[in-house]
Amino acid sequence: MHNEKVALVIECGCPISQLYRTVGFNARKVSGALISHEHGDHSRYTEQYLNASIPCFCSKGTAEGIKLKGQRKLTVCEMMKERAIGEWFFRPFPTQHDCNEPCGFLIYHRETGWILFATDTYYLAYRFPGLSQVMIECNYEAGILSDNVSKGIVKPFVRDRTLASHMSLENCINTLQANSLKKVTNIVLLHLSGDNSDAEKFKDSVKMATAKRVFIANKGMTIDFNKDF
Amino acid sequence: MEKELTVQEQPTSNMLVFGSQNNFEQAMRMAKCLSSSSIVPEIYRGETGLANCIIALEMANRIGASPLLVMQNLYMVHGNPGWSSKFLIATLNTCGKFTPLRYEHENRETDKWRCRAFAKDKTGETLYGAWVSLDMAKKEGWFGKNGSKWQTMPELMLQYRSAAFFQRTYAPEISMGMHTAEELADIVELSYEDVTEKVKKEVDQKANKEEINLPDPQEKEQKKNDQEKDQKTEEKQTPKPVGKQPTPSFMQQP
Numbered sequence: 259m260h261n262e263k264v265a266l267v268i269e270c271g272c273p274i275s276q277l278y279r280t281v282g283f284n285a286r287k288v289s290g291a292l293i294s295h296e297h298g299d300h301s302r303y304t305e306q307y308l309n310a311s312i313p314c315f316c317s318k319g320t321a322e323g324i325k326l327k328g329q330r331k332l333t334v335c336e337m338m339k340e341r342a343i344g345e346w347f348f349r350p351f352p353t354q355h356d357c358n359e360p361c362g363f364l365i366y367h368r369e370t371g372w373i374l375f376a377t378d379t380y381y382l383a384y385r386f387p388g389l390s391q392v393m394i395e396c397n398y399e400a401g402i403l404s405d406n407v408s409k410g411i412v413k414p415f416v417r418d419r420t421l422a423s424h425m426s427l428e429n430c431i432n433t434l435q436a437n438s439l440k441k442v443t444n445i446v447l448l449h450l451s452g453d454n455s456d457a458e459k460f461k462d463s464v465k466m467a468t469a470k471r472v473f474i475a476n477k478g479m480t481i482d483f484n485k486d487f
Numbered sequence: 488m489e490k491e492l493t494v495q496e497q498p499t500s501n502m503l504v505f506g507s508q509n510n511f512e513q514a515m516r517m518a519k520c521l522s523s524s525s526i527v528p529e530i531y532r533g534e535t536g537l538a539n540c541i542i543a544l545e546m547a548n549r550i551g552a553s554p555l556l557v558m559q560n561l562y563m564v565h566g567n568p569g570w571s572s573k574f575l576i577a578t579l580n581t582c583g584k585f586t587p588l589r590y591e592h593e594n595r596e597t598d599k600w601r602c603r604a605f606a607k608d609k610t611g612e613t614l615y616g617a618w619v620s621l622d623m624a625k626k627e628g629w630f631g632k633n634g635s636k637w638q639t640m641p642e643l644m645l646q647y648r649s650a651a652f653f654q655r656t657y658a659p660e661i662s663m664g665m666h667t668a669e670e671l672a673d674i675v676e677l678s679y680e681d682v683t684e685k686v687k688k689e690v691d692q693k694a695n696k697e698e699i700n701l702p703d704p705q706e707k708e709q710k711k712n713d714q715e716k717d718q719k720t721e722e723k724q725t726p727k728p729v730g731k732q733p734t735p736s737f738m739q740q741p
Binding site for chain 2: 338351383384386388421433
């Protein structure tokens with residue numbers, strides 16, 4: 259996420275070269291990076307970010323799970339404790355995934371308002387009143403997943419893992435509806451499964467349920483996160 | 488300048504698809520043709536089936552069978568490729584190394600029913616495969632599964648499995664390391680435990696229960712700054728006694 263002056267990286271799953279391109283090669287405006295858990299698609303390039311002197315924040319369990327070769331260390335955050343980096347404020351909260359101490363983040367910037375970032379979790383234990391932006395996982399649809407298992411595209415044990423570590427369309431809608439979305443301007447659906455999702459259907463379903471602007475996160479897309487949009 | 492005639496070798500029928508670039512290109516052309524056919528099974532059709540066609544061509548060349556035969560007898564079971572048992576038996580019967588497979592049954596229609604496959608090799612020696620029994624099927628968990636064919640057609644399943652065991656020990660090159668589709672259906676599902684209810688219960692009990700308050704951090708920061716500012720101005724307004732100062736040396740009287 260970035261404006262002309264500051265940027266905040268969410269997850270270190272992309273090479274730093276991609277970040278540089280996104281921020282117009284102005285590395286100094288990057289305040290820091292947040293990592294939700296240690297799985298490769300979220301933390302593979304952490305070392306590159308640390309070597310570029312970008313402070314990376316994560317939970318204690320995640321810090322233990324990410325294997326670093328160099329001397330630079332991750333900054334461990336306490337769950338539910340608010341922290342400030344530059345113009346950003348963030349608060350990690352626990353999520354439910356098959357790894358060590360995963361977390362989601364509540365992020366604040368005066369231009370965006372409170373942003374909920376929650377991915378790789380099969381449910382959220384909390385409600386968050388006063389959100390302005392929502393970035394939430396919507397991984398699979400139960401019907402598509404069952405079909406794929408019966409066709410042999412998805413193995414049964416993978417189905418087990420998906421159910422107990424990723425958020426279904428149904429749970430995603432329930433989570434959104436459990437929260438007050440009065441101030442919400444954008445809902446971004448993250449982490450759609452390649453085999454078990456239907457992007458258009460997911461977008462329409464969430465739109466119908468929330469009456470908000472809904473996006474499916476795609477590589478290279480730009481979304482205006484201004485709270486006064 | 489004399490023109491020399493060179494003899495160009497014709498590609499042999501036993502073409503190894505991944506053996507050379509030429510072979511691969513040739514296989515690509517064949518695969519394109521096969522993937523556009525409506526007779527081949529669905530996993531081989533269209534753009535996405537092209538790669539599957541190439542693999543099927545490679546397999547067909549290795550075992551000396553027709554590509555269409557391979558395609559129609561190679562099944563995907565829970566994401567794993569496996570031969571149909573009847574194809575495997577047919578390949579064994581026609582490979583020329585053995586006489587056609589035969590089966591020996593013991594204790595038919597009882598709990599101790601068992602079966603093994605046998606055949607004679609070129610020297611006339613009889614080769615016996617491993618015994619497969621209903622007891623084994625029960626212990627391995629093949630028998631008790633929902634929809635298991637072991638309950639409805641045990642004789643056929645015993646013969647299929649004993650043929651697979653025979654092939655694995657005497658001619659493993661025929662199956663190229665793959666199981667039969669029936670075996671895969673039996674084996675792969677073993678570790679499966681449906682967690683749907685468990686997950687649903689947990690989500691119902693714990694999801695969206697606690698509320699997190701989100702104060703405006705800017706206001707908070709502003710208040711903190713204001714407080715600090717107030718404190719500073721207070722400090723400025725009330726001068727603190729400095730106490731007795733030492734007299735500088737130049738002012739000191741000798």
